[in-house]
Amino acid sequence: MISITTTQTDDDLRGLLALQQRNQVRNVPIEVQREQGFVTLVYTFEQMKRMHEAAPSVIAKDGDEVVGYAITAVPQVRPFVPELGTLFDLIDSLDYEGKPLGTYPYYVVGQVCVASDYRGQGLFDAMYTHHKALYRDRFQLFITDISARNARSLRAHERVGFRSIHTFHEPAANETWHVVMWDWGKECGPRSAKSE
Numbered sequence: 076m077i078s079i080t081t082t083q084t085d086d087d088l089r090g091l092l093a094l095q096q097r098n099q100v101r102n103v104p105i106e107v108q109r110e111q112g113f114v115t116l117v118y119t120f121e122q123m124k125r126m127h128e129a130a131p132s133v134i135a136k137d138g139d140e141v142v143g144y145a146i147t148a149v150p151q152v153r154p155f156v157p158e159l160g161t162l163f164d165l166i167d168s169l170d171y172e173g174k175p176l177g178t179y180p181y182y183v184v185g186q187v188c189v190a191s192d193y194r195g196q197g198l199f200d201a202m203y204t205h206h207k208a209l210y211r212d213r214f215q216l217f218i219t220d221i222s223a224r225n226a227r228s229l230r231a232h233e234r235v236g237f238r239s240i241h242t243f244h245e246p247a248a249n250e251t252w253h254v255v256m257w258d259w260g261k262e263c264g265p266r267s268a269k270s271e
Contacts (some may be wrong), residue, residue, distance in 0.1 A: 091132065091134060133202045143202055148184070
């Protein structure tokens, strides 16, 4: 029986990192990347622990095995996770509905992944539904960036409610990225913009 829950133990964090490693872009053949997607960042256990302490991530578990995750990265973890610093900086430089994006209560999807044997079973949508149930009272905007090459992930994010708000090219990686956002405030009435 698959359950959708949050990271609660060090073993949950280790299971998440093991799944991340298996799906890291360097470990996934090109044809599989095109059809099934991939993840780019690799976090350390210490970084995952910091992110978990600030706000637990959502995971899918089959028994004790982590078979999916959607990492929660609140702005407060920026000093401990430099890999996300560029995204946080970019978010702070953008405007949304006439106001700086960084003034809204927002957080970031640090990464999302479903194990290959569990894809197509609705876990992606279920994990994001769980995120919304957990965090919509604290945050209005849920944001991430996705490689333009990762068509599967772009389609899946659009399906659950994310919309592209910005595109940029990263010359060092020769990669184009889409910044996508899910505005929960548009679904649950107006909320006041404030810094988180």
